[in-house]
Amino acid sequence: MQAVIAVLPGDGIGPEVVAEGVKVLQAVAARFGHTFTLREGLIGGCAIDATGEPLPAETVALCRASDAILLGAVGGPKWDDPQARVRPEQGLLGIRKALGLFANLRPVTVHPRLIGASPLRPERLQGVDLIVVRELTGGIYFGEKRRERGPDGEWASDLCLYTEAEVVRVVRVAGQLARRRRGKLTLVDKANVLETSRLWRSITTRLVREEFADLEFETMLVDACAMHLIRRPTDFDVIVTENMFGDILTDEASMLAGSMGMLPSASLAEGRLGLYEPIHGSAPDIAGQGKANPLATILSVAMLLRHSLDLPEEAACVEAAVATVIDRGIVTADIATPGQVIATTTAVGDAVAAVI
Amino acid sequence: MQAVIAVLPGDGIGPEVVAEGVKVLQAVAARFGHTFTLREGLIGGCAIDATGEPLPAETVALCRASDAILLGAVGGPKWDDPQARVRPEQGLLGIRKALGLFANLRPVTVHPRLIGASPLRPERLQGVDLIVVRELTGGIYFGEKRRERGPDGEWASDLCLYTEAEVVRVVRVAGQLARRRRGKLTLVDKANVLETSRLWRSITTRLVREEFADLEFETMLVDACAMHLIRRPTDFDVIVTENMFGDILTDEASMLAGSMGMLPSASLAEGRLGLYEPIHGSAPDIAGQGKANPLATILSVAMLLRHSLDLPEEAACVEAAVATVIDRGIVTADIATPGQVIATTTAVGDAVAAVI
Ligand SMILES: CC(C)[C@H](C(=O)O)[C@@H](O)C(=O)O
Numbered sequence: 001m002q003a004v005i006a007v008l009p010g011d012g013i014g015p016e017v018v019a020e021g022v023k024v025l026q027a028v029a030a031r032f033g034h035t036f037t038l039r040e041g042l043i044g045g046c047a048i049d050a051t052g053e054p055l056p057a058e059t060v061a062l063c064r065a066s067d068a069i070l071l072g073a074v075g076g077p078k079w080d081d082p083q084a085r086v087r088p089e090q091g092l093l094g095i096r097k098a099l100g101l102f103a104n105l106r107p108v109t110v111h112p113r114l115i116g117a118s119p120l121r122p123e124r125l126q127g128v129d130l131i132v133v134r135e136l137t138g139g140i141y142f143g144e145k146r147r148e149r150g151p152d153g154e155w156a157s158d159l160c161l162y163t164e165a166e167v168v169r170v171v172r173v174a175g176q177l178a179r180r181r182r183g184k185l186t187l188v189d190k191a192n193v194l195e196t197s198r199l200w201r202s203i204t205t206r207l208v209r210e211e212f213a214d215l216e217f218e219t220m221l222v223d224a225c226a227m228h229l230i231r232r233p234t235d236f237d238v239i240v241t242e243n244m245f246g247d248i249l250t251d252e253a254s255m256l257a258g259s260m261g262m263l264p265s266a267s268l269a270e271g272r273l274g275l276y277e278p279i280h281g282s283a284p285d286i287a288g289q290g291k292a293n294p295l296a297t298i299l300s301v302a303m304l305l306r307h308s309l310d311l312p313e314e315a316a317c318v319e320a321a322v323a324t325v326i327d328r329g330i331v332t333a334d335i336a337t338p339g340q341v342i343a344t345t346t347a348v349g350d351a352v353a354a355v356i
Numbered sequence: 357m358q359a360v361i362a363v364l365p366g367d368g369i370g371p372e373v374v375a376e377g378v379k380v381l382q383a384v385a386a387r388f389g390h391t392f393t394l395r396e397g398l399i400g401g402c403a404i405d406a407t408g409e410p411l412p413a414e415t416v417a418l419c420r421a422s423d424a425i426l427l428g429a430v431g432g433p434k435w436d437d438p439q440a441r442v443r444p445e446q447g448l449l450g451i452r453k454a455l456g457l458f459a460n461l462r463p464v465t466v467h468p469r470l471i472g473a474s475p476l477r478p479e480r481l482q483g484v485d486l487i488v489v490r491e492l493t494g495g496i497y498f499g500e501k502r503r504e505r506g507p508d509g510e511w512a513s514d515l516c517l518y519t520e521a522e523v524v525r526v527v528r529v530a531g532q533l534a535r536r537r538r539g540k541l542t543l544v545d546k547a548n549v550l551e552t553s554r555l556w557r558s559i560t561t562r563l564v565r566e567e568f569a570d571l572e573f574e575t576m577l578v579d580a581c582a583m584h585l586i587r588r589p590t591d592f593d594v595i596v597t598e599n600m601f602g603d604i605l606t607d608e609a610s611m612l613a614g615s616m617g618m619l620p621s622a623s624l625a626e627g628r629l630g631l632y633e634p635i636h637g638s639a640p641d642i643a644g645q646g647k648a649n650p651l652a653t654i655l656s657v658a659m660l661l662r663h664s665l666d667l668p669e670e671a672a673c674v675e676a677a678v679a680t681v682i683d684r685g686i687v688t689a690d691i692a693t694p695g696q697v698i699a700t701t702t703a704v705g706d707a708v709a710a711v712i
């Protein structure tokens with residue numbers, strides 16, 4: 001097949017890990033006879049430096065004209081002033097909103113060889129296989145923001161707002177996913193306190209009754225979920241939740257997999273368009289040193305092949321190659337066990353490409 | 357000394373664990389020659405059943421006329437309809453607001469004998485000793501809530517609002533605590549996205565510079581904190597954060613201690629008045645069976661003695677008694693290790709009182 005893929009390396013370790021993702025895309029193209037046209041764009045801090053804006057209009061246009069987007073990471077100390085007018089994160093939030101990437105899928109599985117890299121006891125991790133579907137374009141991230149100075153000093157506010165349509169479309173994605181997996185759906189909210197959570201709960205409960213009656217459905221408060229993710233992670237299949245809760249819970253869940261360096265994500269719009277990125281950040285402290293783990297990005301490439309290009313066989317091939325490379329012990333420091341020789345970012349990417 | 361203590365058992369296991377807390381208070385009174393006058397009040401589901409309201413005016417008056425408040429837990433399936441006009445949680449939120457209990461202190465330490473009860477690897481837990489100071493009467497919990505039906509379906513919103521004064525007073529509590537501990541303060545926020553977080557960050561940074569320059573100060577994003585709490589929990593001393601983040605992070609942190617059944621909390625107003633409660637909920641599934649761990653409540657009694665009654669020696673005596681009882685292996689199922697004989701709620705309380 002022919003496909004156009006926008007490549008947005010971003011900041012920090014972004015360019016390094018994306019380079020390995022691109023290498024894997026090229027290996028897949030060669031092995032399966034596809035033509036992937038890759039087009040690079042700017043986002044985040046590097047875009048601010050080059051254009052003054054974290055999300056230049058050309059980048060949005062480039063993404064709109066593509067079948068899928070591969071992104072590295074944005075941000076770094078250089079652009080870190082929270083009071084600045086433009087910040088790298090605005091690029092990320094902006095592209096999500098501009099392309100309507102409302103469903104963020106974050107799978108968490110634990111490769112048997114990496115059980116030793118997790119801070120959790122091995123027996124809790126055996127068989128962990130969950131996916132968080134995080135709503136990505138609504139809620140408190142995008143609600144009205146205010147900051148003012150009154151007679152008694154400053155105050156600020158953020159509005160968390162959700163509409164029925166926003167809840168319905170992301171719960172549908174989660175429900176369909178659960179149906180293709182183990183058939184269990186957990187809604188995480190704070191319905192004992194928040195009105196938006198009560199909206200999520202009533203809409204989801206109704207939707208499950210009407211469209212997903214075949215699923216096992218449960219609701220869980222976000223505080224309880226933060227606990228159970230660690231206590232009994234194997235109990236979860238698909239978790240669906242709002243934007244901010246999803247942000248917190250997925251970073252927490254990454255500890256199950258031993259390292260953030262292992263976890264891919266897909267942000268999907270209606271239709272096939274999607275943006276694929278590792279869930280880790282730009283890690284400026286290790287940028288440019290060949291230490292970054294490229295597997296989260298490479299596994300994001302697998303999700304890209306599956307969801308946006310409808311190439312499930314190719315996706316499975318990438319995932320199998322990653323497993324093989326881990327089995328052979330070709331890993332970066334974050335997931336190495338004592339005594340293991342540590343491989344560079346490039347060496348890991350080369351190994352995956354070679355297996356493909 | 358003479359003191360009046362309001363006792364609010366609440367629902368589920370609340371009455372059982374509070375009974376053991378009261379037993380310990382009486383043991384302290386006998387040993388140290390104090391007179392504690394205990395007055396019971398209704399809150400939560402039992403208050404709804406008796407009066408129609410989760411927080412009857414008499415309960416508020418009782419608390420106002422007391423030196424300290426000991427609370428069990430509220431809620432249960434009987435009152436669980438999120439659409440109901442009155443819900444047990446409103447009692448808890450209401451008493452916090454009515455009494456101005458703005459600083460919620462949640463210490464997390466790991467008793468060496470309980471390291472085996474945690475889902476985390478033992479080597480990560482050695483020496484964990486942190487305290488989360490959660491803002492308790494502001495933010496999205498108390499901001500304007502709306503739910504409406506428009507032409508395109510329903511929508512709902514919650515407003516998160518913070519004023520300078522709210523941030524300043526709780527950060528001061530945290531700073532003073534850090535000064536008496538290991539001198540490290542971590543502000544947790546989401547300043548890369550939320551305006552309220554940027555307010556928290558600028559005010560806290562200024563306050564630390566002006567009043568707490570002797571402390572080691574760092575800021576951390578809430579998603580990163582959810583990860584680091586598990587990855588390197590010993591790095592934390594005092595964490596200060598807003599209401600909702602504190603709710604999620606403290607439940608997560610409870611897993612470090614092996615069980616929610618071990619963790620006490622204090623909710624403090626200006627002055628000495630405070631409300632003391634275990635951080636666990638009403639656990640309706642095990643209510644009335646003598647299975648509940650009373651140690652979180654008993655450790656809350658220790659906090660009550662220290663903070664509201666200014667009796668540090670008595671507080672230390674309770675804490676030492678708890679450690680002794682755990683060392684002797686007199687524990688409930690949640691923190692027992694395989695092969696241990698499991699003690700009832702009452703037996704654990706009796707043992708602590710006897711040691712005192
Ligand atoms: C960088 C930040 C705005 C972003 C978020 O919170 O969504 C990141 O933490 C993520 O999870 O992708």
Ligand SMILES: CC(C)[C@H](C(=O)O)[C@@H](O)C(=O)O
Binds near residue numbers: 192193223448449
């Ligand atoms: C019951 C609920 C309203 C409460 C909260 O979220 O504050 C509880 O979870 C807690 O942490 O004390």
